[in-house]
Amino acid sequence: MKKQTARYKRFTRSRFGNAVYSLILVLAGLFTVIPLVYSVVTSFKPLDELLAFPPKFFVVRPTFKNYIALPELLSNLEVPLSRYVMNTLFVTTSITVLQVLVSSMAAFVTCQVKNRWTKLFFLLVQFALLYNGTTLAVPQYLIFAKIGIIDTYWAYILPALASTMGVFLVKQFMESNVPEVLIEAARIDGAGAGRIFWRLVMPLSKPAWLTLTLFSFQTAWAATGGNLIFSESLKTLPSVMGSVVSSGLARSGSAMAVTVLMMIPPVLIYMATQSNVLETMSSAGIKD
Amino acid sequence: MKQTKGISKWSTGDKITLSLMMLPFLAVFVLFMIVPVLSSLALSFTKYDMINAPQFAGLQNYFRMFIEDKVFLIAIKNTLMFAVVTGPIGFMLSFMLAWMINELGPKIRTVLSFLFYSPALMGNVYFIWQVMFSGDSYGYVNSLLLSMNVISEPIQWFNDPHYAMTLVIVVQLWMSMGVSFLANISGLQNVDAALYEAGAIDGIRNRWQELWYITMPSMSNILLFSAVMQIQSSFSVSAIATTLTGFPSVNYATHTIATHLSDVASTRFEMGYAAALSVFLFALMAVTRVVIGKLIDSTGK
Numbered sequence: 001m002k003k004q005t006a007r008y009k010r011f012t013r014s015r016f017g018n019a020v021y022s023l024i025l026v027l028a029g030l031f032t033v034i035p036l037v038y039s040v041v042t043s044f045k046p047l048d049e050l051l052a053f054p055p056k057f058f059v060v061r062p063t064f065k066n067y068i069a070l071p072e073l074l075s076n077l078e079v080p081l082s083r084y085v086m087n088t089l090f091v092t093t094s095i096t097v098l099q100v101l102v103s104s105m106a107a108f109v110t111c112q113v114k115n116r117w118t119k120l121f122f123l124l125v126q127f128a129l130l131y132n133g134t135t136l137a138v139p140q141y142l143i144f145a146k147i148g149i150i151d152t153y154w155a156y157i158l159p160a161l162a163s164t165m166g167v168f169l170v171k172q173f174m175e176s177n178v179p180e181v182l183i184e185a186a187r188i189d190g191a192g193a194g195r196i197f198w199r200l201v202m203p204l205s206k207p208a209w210l211t212l213t214l215f216s217f218q219t220a221w222a223a224t225g226g227n228l229i230f231s232e233s234l235k236t237l238p239s240v241m242g243s244v245v246s247s248g249l250a251r252s253g254s255a256m257a258v259t260v261l262m263m264i265p266p267v268l269i270y271m272a273t274q275s276n277v278l279e280t281m282s283s284a285g286i287k288d
Numbered sequence: 289m290k291q292t293k294g295i296s297k298w299s300t301g302d303k304i305t306l307s308l309m310m311l312p313f314l315a316v317f318v319l320f321m322i323v324p325v326l327s328s329l330a331l332s333f334t335k336y337d338m339i340n341a342p343q344f345a346g347l348q349n350y351f352r353m354f355i356e357d358k359v360f361l362i363a364i365k366n367t368l369m370f371a372v373v374t375g376p377i378g379f380m381l382s383f384m385l386a387w388m389i390n391e392l393g394p395k396i397r398t399v400l401s402f403l404f405y406s407p408a409l410m411g412n413v414y415f416i417w418q419v420m421f422s423g424d425s426y427g428y429v430n431s432l433l434l435s436m437n438v439i440s441e442p443i444q445w446f447n448d449p450h451y452a453m454t455l456v457i458v459v460q461l462w463m464s465m466g467v468s469f470l471a472n473i474s475g476l477q478n479v480d481a482a483l484y485e486a487g488a489i490d491g492i493r494n495r496w497q498e499l500w501y502i503t504m505p506s507m508s509n510i511l512l513f514s515a516v517m518q519i520q521s522s523f524s525v526s527a528i529a530t531t532l533t534g535f536p537s538v539n540y541a542t543h544t545i546a547t548h549l550s551d552v553a554s555t556r557f558e559m560g561y562a563a564a565l566s567v568f569l570f571a572l573m574a575v576t577r578v579v580i581g582k583l584i585d586s587t588g589k
Contacts, residue, residue, distance in 0.1 A: 013495070025388055029403040032465060035416040036406040054431040106313035109306050112297070121314070128321045129520055130573040134550045135331070135566040138338065138559060139324035147319075162320035167313060168516070169471055172509035177478045193302040197309065207474030215467045222411050259410070266409050274401065277474055 103166030173208030378464030468514030475510030
């Protein structure tokens with residue numbers, strides 16, 4: 001049964017209600033989009049408008065200068081720019097793919113095997129989210145040093161995989177959106193656990209792991225490695241971009257240009273994952 | 289997924305597969321989360337400056353929080369203030385906005401959800417607020433108010449304890465359309481349509497009843513997730529506050545436990561005391577989490 005079939009039965013609002021409703025949405029949308037608009041607009045401002053007094057929000061005479069200045073700002077790097085790009089792409093892809101896979105598998109097992117160990121595990125997963133990271137840095141650093149992953153790609157990847165948010169999200173979603181009868185049916189048909197996970201549960205929990213994909217990508221895309229990476233050849237785009245554009249008001253235009261450029265990949269992933277979420281919804285007719 | 293009671297569900301082969309599927313996450317989780325948390329817990333009972341070996345100090349760190357550390361009491365007050373205001377409002381915003389756009393057409397829904405999520409997509413963009421509320425007459429808000437003759441000289445927004453707290457709260461709320469908002473969208477779209485039909489027959493009269501008796505209970509799992517994410521962020525306000533209002537903020541107006549903790553850990557290197565502070569902060573959040581879990585379980589009943 002398609003979800004839409006029930007729509008005509010839904011309750012309707014008064015005209016006044018509709019007006020209030022639209023007003024709230026529009027105001028909220030305008031409020032939240034301010035920084036995005038501001039960044040894009042500022043990235044096209046010429047120098048005199050950046051320094052103008054009184055300040056103007058919108059650009060009067062747009063210019064590409066801030067963007068054109070970037071190649072030069074980024075030319076005298078210790079390591080060629082392409083290296084940072086490759087590092088970022090590699091780290092971001094590995095983290096996103098591995099985190100979605102590793103978290104979804106753990107969520108699946110937690111849903112399917114209910115005993116005191118998985119219960120304890122899931123309790124720890126939820127409460128670990130609440131522990132402040134600051135004091136964990138020292139013990140974590142010691143562990144990283146012990147297993148020898150400091151200043152390697154693993155220093156980006158492994159700690160990211162330990163994030164419990166993904167397991168929590170995917171498990172919560174599977175719990176209420178994957179009907180047990182379907183799993184029973186698949187087992188009667190002779191499917192093993194691996195096959196059930198891959199062919200049945202993952203497609204049904206697509207909205208959850210697509211959301212995790214986006215979130216994981218965003219976090220990984222912004223990763224600088226912190227104090228775990230010191231070789232220049234292992235550093236990522238955000239760290240070099242940050243250091244190049246961080247100085248002076250005259251460069252604030254270029255800084256905005258960088259912000260806008262760096263935002264493009266997350267926006268693309270957002271579009272890809274969210275449009276897919278909507279698609280899954282309209283065709284998900286399997287319910288018990 | 290409801291478990292079939294009394295029947296061992298999986299074959300031996302499947303059990304091995306399941307264990308292997310659990311293994312990767314379990315390994316990184318134990319190594320990079322559980323072990324560090326336990327060490328932090330242990331450190332909270334010691335005096336540790338990162339140069340000399342930790343010395344056992346009993347409950348000294350915990351006594352110090354409440355007896356000697358005057359700033360800590362301010363930090364508790366501010367943390368609770370942020371949590372009580374931004375937690376519930378952020379939770380409701382991320383749910384209500386997701387709920388409101390859920391019934392719109394796919395195009396307009398995509399556009400609106402993009403607008404709402406855009407601050408999160410941009411990463412740490414709260415610097416925008418610094419530009420808007422900059423303390424000199426270059427700040428957009430000051431400049432606007434000056435030109436309208438509302439004020440005669442620029443307001444030091446972030447250095448004035450009267451405004452600092454409110455501004456940080458607003459910025460925190462504006463950042464709260466994060467992963468919980470997206471989770472709510474996907475949760476809402478997966479509420480079984482048949483439940484709404486059944487509800488209409490059972491005497492649900494309006495959208496609010498529908499929301500309370502059908503929508504919220506059937507996505508309580510996602511609501512719990514989103515509540516936990518809000519607890520996590522609203523109790524840990526720190527980076528936003530220090531970026532906007534500086535460190536330390538004037539009269540400690542926006543000083544939180546998390547701010548205090550990072551000061552103790554990264555500037556003063558009193559790791560034992562920092563650990564005790566994080567145990568205390570964790571306890572606050574854990575209690576809140578338990579209470580909220582009970583509240584969510586009771587929706588629609």
